Structure formats: structure tokens, C-alpha cells
Amino acid sequence: MxxxxxxxxxxxxxxxxxVDKPRQSPTQLQEQQLRELLHEARHTEFGEEYHFKRLLEEADVETAFKHSVPVMDYQTIYDRWWVKAHLEDQPDVCWPGIVPYYALSSGTSQSSTKYIPLNEDxxxxxxxxxxxxxxxxxxxxxxxxxxxxxxxxxxxxxxxxxxxxxxxxxxxxxxxxxxxxxxxxxxxxxxxxxxxxxxxxxxxxxxxxxxxxxxxxxxxxxxxxxxxxxxxxxxxxxxxxxxxxxxxxxxxxxxxxxxxxxxxxxxxxxxxxxxxxxxxxxxxxxxxxxxxxxxRPMKLLNDCGVYFEFVPFDEEYFDDNGDLRTSQPKSLGLTEVETGKHYAILLSTVAGAWRYLLGDTVQFTDLEKAEFRITGRTKQFLSACGEHISIDNLCDAVRAVDEKLHAGIGEFTVTGLREGTFWAHQWYISADNQSINADALVKALDEELCRLNDDYAVERRYALRNVRARMLPNQVFLDWLNKRGKLNGQAKIPRVLKGKQLEDFTSFIGENGY
Known part of the structure; x- marks a missing residue:
């Protein structure tokens, strides 16, 4: 049976x-998606502020939209727009009606808790x-x-x-x-x-x-x-x-x-x-x-309530902290992106996000099929001195070293530290194989990253003078999440530590004798 x-x-x-397979090309789906978003939101506060009705009359709607609406990260759009819908249940702010749900997201930067609007659409x-x-x-x-x-x-x-x-x-x-x-x-x-x-x-x-x-x-x-x-x-x-x-x-x-x-x-x-x-x-x-x-690459869902833009993730548009340098950066559509380059994602959605900086970075692998892979976070690229290491690089290096040394690597994270006029990378890493020592592990990781990333290899000869590792029990990482109230089925260890997260983590392991 x-x-x-x-x-x-x-x-x-x-x-x-x-039956459900889209018959239009990814670029056609995306243009249609933007028009539908602008049409539905044209009478909201946001739509009237940025003249959505007029934008819909433009011959090139996508370009007009980019010129009219600024790019916003979470804190900017929340403080200016979402807060009214959230705290006052005010309708028709960024999307028609009252927002019925707010998804709590810890994120990896800015607010400790983010309130992301979610609706029936x-x-x-x-x-x-x-x-x-x-x-x-x-x-x-x-x-x-x-x-x-x-x-x-x-x-x-x-x-x-x-x-x-x-x-x-x-x-x-x-x-x-x-x-x-x-x-x-x-x-x-x-x-x-x-x-x-x-x-x-x-x-x-x-x-x-x-x-x-x-x-x-x-x-x-x-x-x-x-x-x-x-x-x-x-x-x-x-x-x-x-x-x-x-x-x-x-x-x-x-x-x-x-x-x-x-x-x-x-x-x-x-x-x-x-x-x-x-x-x-x-x-x-x-x-x-x-x-x-x-x-392994994923295909972009181009008609599921999201209009995508892609900002080149480089020094021209992002500072060392991973923040945008301007509210009107150059953004690209699916016809303009190139394979192999890092892009930060902007979203406009049926839940009332508009040119919203998601915080993730991607690389395209197939432009015709709109296939891509996630490479990291705008806030979690490690580039203390120009080494430009992505989360993707870190994970690839860990996987290769784990297979080579049979280390049984569990959780890990890494940070960049200033040492006089030079820089160092500090790894915190767990491994089941107790015979593996920190020096052997970090030597293998260093060699693998030099192989994977030319910028890293160059900086290892100049500004990045030291790479070291501290071995920790895997439970320490979970205990740290628990201390921060993030021990749940969606929380994850940040692969790159910076700022307050770094201070919190190092204080925690110090207080617990590690």
C-alpha cells in the first residue's frame, strides 16, 4: 500500500x-515582480512618499525605482518605517493592511533582535x-x-x-x-x-x-x-x-x-x-x-514575492565594517551581474521591505539559469589587512583540512587582531581527534587558505604576520550561544567575530577558564 x-x-x-515551472526568463519574471510590488504598494505611506504611481508610468521601471528609493539596512528601514507598523499596528505603512506577524531574527549585526514583517502574501x-x-x-x-x-x-x-x-x-x-x-x-x-x-x-x-x-x-x-x-x-x-x-x-x-x-x-x-x-x-x-x-549551486526564485538587486561587494561600496558607503550604491539586475564576483543582496518584497540590505553575499555560477551560491555575510568577511577571506573560503579550508588530518572538526570561528603595525588571525576551533594539536591544525589551515585565496597568500608575506589557533571543546560554543539566549534550532555560530561579538566571546571563554 x-x-x-x-x-x-x-x-x-x-x-x-x-505545470508550476515558470515559462518566462528570470529577467522577465523579475521585471514583472517589481511592477506587481509597486502596484500593490502604491497607496501605502511608503508608496506615496516615493511616488510609486509615477514610477509605474516610466518606460524603464527598474531604473526609475533605483533612482527614486534609497537603499536601507534593517535599522534604517525599521526606525523610519517599520516601527510604526510594529509598535502601533498602523496599517498601510509599507504594504497594504496591518502586519499580522513579526519574525524575530537574531541576525549577526545591528540590533540584537530584529523584527521582520511577515504577512499572508x-x-x-x-x-x-x-x-x-x-x-x-x-x-x-x-x-x-x-x-x-x-x-x-x-x-x-x-x-x-x-x-x-x-x-x-x-x-x-x-x-x-x-x-x-x-x-x-x-x-x-x-x-x-x-x-x-x-x-x-x-x-x-x-x-x-x-x-x-x-x-x-x-x-x-x-x-x-x-x-x-x-x-x-x-x-x-x-x-x-x-x-x-x-x-x-x-x-x-x-x-x-x-x-x-x-x-x-x-x-x-x-x-x-x-x-x-x-x-x-x-x-x-x-x-x-x-x-x-x-x-551544489541554488537557483534563484524569481517570482516568489521578492525583487532582487545586487551591489558589488567591494571597497567602492562597502567600508571595512561591511556597511554601505552611500544610500544610493550602484546596483545590478540579473542581466548585469557577472559570474565569480561577490555581490550583496538587496530585497524588495510583498511583506514591505524596500531595497533592503539583507546582509548576505552571493556569487553567480550560471547567469542564464540565475544559479548562485552563498559566500558569506557583509559583516562577516575577514579582511583585516586586505586578505578578503569569505565564509565560503573558511568553510572550504576547514573541510579540506578536516579530510586531510581526520581531525573531526566541529564548530569554529576566527577573528583579525592588530599586533603593532601588523595583523594576526586568531582561530577558535573544536576537534574530536585529541591527537591533533593547534599548531598542526593552523599550519594546515593557513596553507589551504593560501591555495584558495590569492589575496590571503599575498598578505601572508606582508601585513598578516601571524596565524594561530586555540582549541576549545565543542560544548563551549554551544554554551556561549546558550548564555546569549540563542540556543535554539535556528541559531548558528558566527564564522567571523568582530566588535561586541568578539568581546563577548573572549570574555566568556576567559571567565570559564579557556
Whole structure:
């Protein structure tokens, strides 16, 4: 029976992939998306301030829009616009109506907590993107029909929401859970009786207790938190691997962090190869996903409620702190970007974000298909003296060194420090292999980064005179997140530490004897 039901689901998804596939080019979809956004918001305060009705009459709407509306980071758009909709529940500020939800996002810079507006239009667009991800999984991932009858493990933050005035506040996963169709509830684990628990440790324990009752085939998760859950289940039930109780489980839809550094410690928890599917979801929208298992770049979702612009991420437009130098930087559309270059993303969305600096950086790999990969954060590039190291570089180096030394690297972060007239890189890193010492590890990392990045190699001969590492237990990183109130299914360790985060982390390890 499971084969018949699975076959029906699989074939229906493949038909859906054909029917729902956009027939226009990415650039055509994006121009249409911008026109729809401007039309819907033309009578809002924001639309009237920036003359959206007039912009729609321009022959070149995209250029007119860029010239009229300034680029804004979170703090700028919140203080000037979103605060009225948030604190006063004022309607028609940046998008028609009252904003019903605010997704709480810790981010990595600016405010400690960000309140990102989320409405029914955006939820509908997120669901459209999620459907397409599922359709392409059915079409391209070669799963057996029975796989589609299995349950999905969703690892996220607490789904308990807080009612404030006329809106709800909480983590994105909780808001999505509130709006999930009831018919889908039987396919998701854990249930609300677990996900509503505010304490992350208690949630893990309850999941471990109930795990043998489930039949998981897929997981949608941050890899760090999935690993913690699987390790606890295996420990509690004295298993050799997770497939002893979930024999079909081998598909991981992940996002939020690069998967490569986690593979050496995640894969031994399974008795079969893992199929990875990268996704690019944020509180601001569902932006893209990996279409094929053998092809790591993701495709941009060009008609899911988001209009994209791309600002070259270089010294002309960004300062050393990763802040824009001007509110009217040069921004490029999909016809203007080039492969291999770093770009910061600007978003305009159906939730009322306008030319909003997301904080992520990307590189395009295929312009015709609008395929890209995430390379880092505007605030988390390491360039103390011109070495221009991206998170992508750091993760690639860690993965290569881990494979070479069999170190069992877990969490890591790095910072740039001034030493007289020169600079140093300080790594903080965990490794399961106790025979690996810090000097050997940092030597291998240094050599790999020189191979990966020419700028780094040059600066190692001149301004970057020292690279060192401090070995820490992996639990220290988790304890630091816990101290900051960020121990949940969506939190992640920043790969580059700067400013207050650096002060907080070094104080924490010092206070705890490390």
C-alpha cells in the first residue's frame, strides 16, 4: 500500500514540477515582480512618499525605482518605517493592511533582535517556493516511491508565539507552524506538544524519547542542531546509527550555514549516504534552493514575492565594517551581474521591505539559469589587512583540512587582531581527534587558505604576520550561544567575530577558564 500511495505522491509532484515551472526568463519574471510590488504598494505611506504611481508610468521601471528609493539596512528601514507598523499596528505603512506577524531574527549585526514583517502574501510565496522544492526533489533526486510516505523531521525554534496588540511575534519556524495546513500535521515530527516547549534541552530530550515511534525519511534542519538531536537519540537508545530506528532516513534539506564543515561529523551517524538539498530561506523570504543533487549551486526564485538587486561587494561600496558607503550604491539586475564576483543582496518584497540590505553575499555560477551560491555575510568577511577571506573560503579550508588530518572538526570561528603595525588571525576551533594539536591544525589551515585565496597568500608575506589557533571543546560554543539566549534550532555560530561579538566571546571563554 505504501508503494501505491508513494507512487501517486511522486507522480503528482513530477506533474506539479512541469505545470508550476515558470515559462518566462528570470529577467522577465523579475521585471514583472517589481511592477506587481509597486502596484500593490502604491497607496501605502511608503508608496506615496516615493511616488510609486509615477514610477509605474516610466518606460524603464527598474531604473526609475533605483533612482527614486534609497537603499536601507534593517535599522534604517525599521526606525523610519517599520516601527510604526510594529509598535502601533498602523496599517498601510509599507504594504497594504496591518502586519499580522513579526519574525524575530537574531541576525549577526545591528540590533540584537530584529523584527521582520511577515504577512499572508509572503507566507503564500514561501509556500510556493517550498512546493517547487518538493517538486524538484521528486523529479531529480531518484527517491523510491515508498520514501514519500515517510515523515519529515522539522528542527526549528520554539513554535510558541507571543500576541502583541494586533500581531503575533516569534521565530519564523513557529509562524510557519501556525499556518501549516492541518492535513499536513500527520507528516511532520515533532508535534506541537514538543515544539511549543521554550527550553531547547527539554525539546531534544522529548524528541529522543518519542523517536522510536516515528518513521522519518526526511529532515528540514540546521545541520548543527540536527546532529545534536541524532547524537542524543543514538546515545539514549544505544544505537549504532540512526537508521536502526529510521531505516529510510537519508534526505536532509538544510540551510542557514554551509553544510561542508558538518559532513565529517554528521555522516557517521547514518548507515547510508545522505542526499543533501540546500535551501535559502530567511525571515524576509524564501529566496532559492538546490535543484539537483549533483549540482551544489541554488537557483534563484524569481517570482516568489521578492525583487532582487545586487551591489558589488567591494571597497567602492562597502567600508571595512561591511556597511554601505552611500544610500544610493550602484546596483545590478540579473542581466548585469557577472559570474565569480561577490555581490550583496538587496530585497524588495510583498511583506514591505524596500531595497533592503539583507546582509548576505552571493556569487553567480550560471547567469542564464540565475544559479548562485552563498559566500558569506557583509559583516562577516575577514579582511583585516586586505586578505578578503569569505565564509565560503573558511568553510572550504576547514573541510579540506578536516579530510586531510581526520581531525573531526566541529564548530569554529576566527577573528583579525592588530599586533603593532601588523595583523594576526586568531582561530577558535573544536576537534574530536585529541591527537591533533593547534599548531598542526593552523599550519594546515593557513596553507589551504593560501591555495584558495590569492589575496590571503599575498598578505601572508606582508601585513598578516601571524596565524594561530586555540582549541576549545565543542560544548563551549554551544554554551556561549546558550548564555546569549540563542540556543535554539535556528541559531548558528558566527564564522567571523568582530566588535561586541568578539568581546563577548573572549570574555566568556576567559571567565570559564579557556
Amino acid at each position: 505504501s508503494y501505491i500511495i508513494g507512487t501517486i505522491i511522486q507522480q503528482s509532484a513530477k506533474i506539479g514540477a512541469f 509572503m507566507l503564500r510565496m514561501m509556500k510556493r517556493g517550498s512546493r517547487r522544492l518538493f517538486y524538484d526533489m521528486a523529479k531529480n533526486y531518484g527517491l523510491a516511491p515508498e520514501h514519500y510516505t515517510k515523515q519529515m523531521l522539522m528542527v526549528g525554534s520554539c513554535t510558541q508565539q507571543k500576541r502583541v496588540g494586533y500581531h503575533w511575534e516569534g521565530d519564523l519556524s513557529g509562524i510557519m507552524g501556525m499556518n501549516r495546513p492541518r492535513i499536513m500535521e500527520r507528516s511532520y515530527r515533532p508535534g506541537r506538544h514538543i515544539t511549543d516547549l521554550p527550553d531547547w534541552g527539554e525539546r531534544i530530550e522529548r524528541i529522543a524519547n518519542e523517536a522510536p515511534q516515528w518513521d522519518i525519511g526526511f529532515s528540514v534542519s540546521n545541520p548543527m542542531w540536527l546532529q545534536l538531536i541524532l547524537e542524543r537519540i543514538i546515545e539514549k537508545h544505544k544505537l549504532a546509527h540512526i537508521n536502526e530506528i529510521w531505516p529510510s532516513f537519508n534526505v536532509l534539506v538544510h540551510g542557514g550555514v554551509p553544510i561542508e564543515p558538518y559532513k565529517p561529523t554528521l555522516e557517521p551517524l547514518f548507515d547510508k549516504p545522505i542526499l543533501y538539498m540546500d535551501s535559502y530561506g530567511a525571515s524576509e523570504g524564501f529566496l532559492g534552493y538546490q535543484e539537483r543533487p549533483e549540482h
